[in-house]
Amino acid sequence: MPELKLAIDAMGGDNGPSVVIEALINSLKQDTTTQFVVVGDEAILSSLFSQFELSDHPQVTLVHAEQVVEMTDKPGATMRQKPQSSMRVALDMHAHGEVDGVVSGGNTGALMAQAYFILKPIPGVLRPALMAALPNMTGGRSYLLDLGANPSCDSETLFQFGVMGSVAARVLESDKNVSVALLNMGEEELKGNDEVRNAAQLLGQSEHVNYIGFIEGNHLFSGRADVIVCDGFVGNIALKSCEGLATLIIDELKASLTSHWLYSWFFKFLQKRTKKSWQRLKPDHYNGASLIGLRGVVVKSHGSANATAFESAISHAIKEASHRLPEKIQDRVESVLLEQH
Structure with a gap:
């Protein structure tokens, strides 16, 4: 090479x-x-x-x-x-x-x-998309797109995001059986707007995508899907909301666990025991959104x-x-x- x-x-x-x-x-x-x-x-x-x-x-x-x-x-x-x-x-x-x-x-x-x-x-x-990795509960990564390049998308564009995201995840994770889901306000087939429902039909009919259906926002980190597709408006808000919540939780934990010397000692002990998990969850390790x-x-x-x-x-x-x-x-x-x- x-x-x-x-x-x-x-x-x-x-x-x-x-x-x-x-x-x-x-x-x-x-x-x-x-x-x-x-x-x-x-x-x-x-x-x-x-x-x-x-x-x-x-x-x-x-x-x-x-x-x-x-x-x-x-x-x-x-x-x-x-x-x-x-x-x-x-x-x-x-x-x-x-x-x-x-x-x-x-x-x-x-x-x-x-x-x-x-x-x-x-x-x-039709349109390039911003894609980034998220840690998930299986110990791996899920990929979310679009993150803001396209605030509104028609069903064909969402379908292409699923196709491109599937290829990217397969390449980056060396996985030949990448699953793709659409981020929606519910898992039922009738939920969501017309564009999301039409995109679901296109993805479900394609032989090139392993489409598994809708997932909700509370399953972003579950590992149910390797690729999660949405328009840039939804994706940007979802990602930044998650980042803000993560910052809040970490800051609150640090404030609580360092308020007393005994808590501080316990916090340092806990960090050492869970170092690998802390490292995997740190946002630093997931920095870098790809314009695919x-x-x-x-x-x-x-x-x-x-x-x-x-x-x-x-x-x-x-x-x-x-x-x-x-x-x-x-x-x-x-x-x-x-x-x-």
């Missing part, structure tokens, strides 16, 4: 390039073959490269970009107003075949808009990600690129289109 090369937008995100560089250093300790192209302000990055002894590293290259897409920028305007942004330069490199994937923690709307117009959707794909349905690999990191979380996004992009995920999705979409005609 040819050597992989990944472009990293070092200027996106809330915490600055230092977090990206720290994540890169951690990735280099685990991966001795992937080439990394770090894109951003040369003056800032050169200083960090010198500080962390990356200037002469054989796996790392620095590419200058004189502009930065800010979190407050309007997504559509960034294409015209910031053609030399680190985000744009990284995506252009991917479009020209110079790299095999892109990771950015920058403005989500701008990344989606630019990736759509620069990389283009896979032929036959494009002719390329694009992974969006949380803007507020720390180095551990950004490293997770890098690892996710490497895995997708090494397994040639866009090509596999394209093959399946072509098969589905033939099936429908």
Whole structure:
């Protein structure tokens, strides 16, 4: 297999390039073959490269970009107003075949808009979707899409999300029997709006999807389905609600268990005994939403990600690129289109 090369937008995100560089250093300790192209302000990055002894590293290259897409920028305007942004330069490199994937923690709307117009959707794909992994009660992962790229979707689009998500989960989890469900307000066939019910019919009729029916929000983490499909409005609210609840529970536990020295000692003991479970549930390990349905690999990191979380996004992009995920999705979409005609 040819050597992989990944472009990293070092200027996106809330915490600055230092977090990206720290994540890169951690990735280099685990991966001795992937080439990394770090894109951003040369003056800032050169200083960090010198500080962390990356200037002469054989796996790392620095590419200058004189502009930065800010979190407050309007997504559509960034294409015209910031053609030399680190985000744009990284995506252009991917479009020209110079790299095999892109990771950015920058403005989500701008990344989606630019990736759509620069990389283009896979032929036959109606709309790309944002997909992320969730831990589940079986000890594995479930994949939720869409997470906000498409606030409203018709039944055909939801059906395609099921197809693409099924391929992605099969590739990322090495599982040939991926199950797909639609997120709905009930499990009964008559529940939900017309688009969801029509999507259920399309998924149920397809030979390319192992469709198991509707699931409700309280089963997102149950492991009942490997892929959970919904429109971007529902998915974004569901994911952020879960993140907010997780933060509340962790903060409340810490506050309660550290209020007295005896509780504090017990909390530290409990953490040691359940270290593996705590590590698996930490959001850092699931950072990185994939924009699937494009002719390329694009992974969006949380803007507020720390180095551990950004490293997770890098690892996710490497895995997708090494397994040639866009090509596999394209093959399946072509098969589905033939099936429908």
